[in-house]
Amino acid sequence: MQGLPAIQDIVNLAAKIITSRTFLEIVVFPGFLNVFVGAALLTWLERKVIARVQLRIGPLYAGMWGILQPIADGIKLLFKEMIFPELADAKLLMVCALGLMMIAAAPVVAIPFGDGLVIANMDVGLIYVFAAISLFPTLILLIGWGSNSKYSFIGGLRSLFQQVAYEIPMWLSVLGIVMLTGTLNLTDIVRAQEKLWFVVPQILGFVVFFAAVLAELERIPFDLPEAESELVMGWMTELTGAAFMVGFLAMYTKLYVMSALITALFLGGWSGPSILPQPVWFLLKTFLVATVIVIIRGAFPRVRVDILLRTGWTRLLILAFANVFVTAMLIWLGFGWFWRV
């Protein structure tokens, strides 16, 4: 009976850890469960909204309005056989697909879902999110190379070109916000918007950032890496079964995370009338942004690679610089105190 107290201690410790706020934050609410459920809900939302845009009904039979469809899809994909092409690097594909999921979920730790409801309140939160996101095309290129298929490889290369086109305008477009608030901490950035959301004084930055996010998420009109009519499924062509599920879910996780980032940077984050709690406002805005991105998919055609590059380097970059200039003028004219934390 010597071992029993030790077991009791371990059980107590486990209970303490599980009920602690940090654990709940990491695993349940702003953390991973929230991200996965959000991403799965977004797959359903996308199918439903696109169906309505095209005068169809969309998922209907699984649960109310087909809301259980993501679960059915997940079970189906989990039980499918994983087929890899001859000479494909199966290990590399698996590792990279899992890495995509990890990197897509990583930025969540820095995004505040409420005042103080953030896993890691970092001083460099904004740069952290961008740094994590910038690893995506690397893994996509590796998947494209490892698949030993021309469609996948072209998709991976296109993803790289796309990064060249969007990344610099994306970093520059949020510079105005950083200049106004004087911080890179996302919680402080949201706090600074209590009086006026940044979408108003930073409207140019918002437009550039939104376009860059569309390119970043590989959504229509910038879905070149997975252009279905040209490249079958782009870099995802040779992913099957569970590997495909992970890669696909990673893309929707990224959609969720970037919608949340747009909400936090430009749409006031958690702020809203106090009839609803802060996280609810945040989630409402996030899903609204995601819905707009989905509707854009239903409404626009795809652009060509060279047009995307030209847009990124001539239009978006110049707009981003103009935004920086306007913001500097605002501060110079003495309006800077309004948003400073």
Add this chain to the structure above:
Amino acid sequence: MPDIAFLALSGLVIASAVFALEARELIYGAVGLGLSLIGIAGLFILLGAEYLAMFQIAVYVGAVVVLILFTIMLVERERGRIVEEEEPVRLGRAGIYVAGLVALAVAAAVILLAPVSPEAPEFYRAPLQELGRSMASSYSVALVILGLLIGATVVGGLTLVKIEQKEKTSGTAQ
């Protein structure tokens, strides 16, 4: 707690660096390099330089490793597998082992000779705003010179592309 993180990160850095050197396939070498750089970014965070760590990830892993991967993929005409099965150069191996021994000796000397203080000194964590202020004031000249350097590099690259295009068009015209 930081000790465990430090040990894990150091292990990651060293193991992936060895993997990068020893990998038979160049692509795996590049992946190992990327992992090693991520581990170094983690070490920067432990030292209190988060800003540096984030740019380490964004620039080195997000851009430089991609460039290396891209080059490898463009150069290797034969898909994938490297076919040449060379005998590893014995002398090179010996060099690696000697270098490892020297590194061990240096590490042992440092560990044995360095004064071991029971409480490690707190690292000075510069606030981000202070960092930005010093970059914009006392280091502004260096920053501007770096910017000029990068700008000159971009212009040089564009000029090279232009020259090549001109040669190509004139070649077809004749």
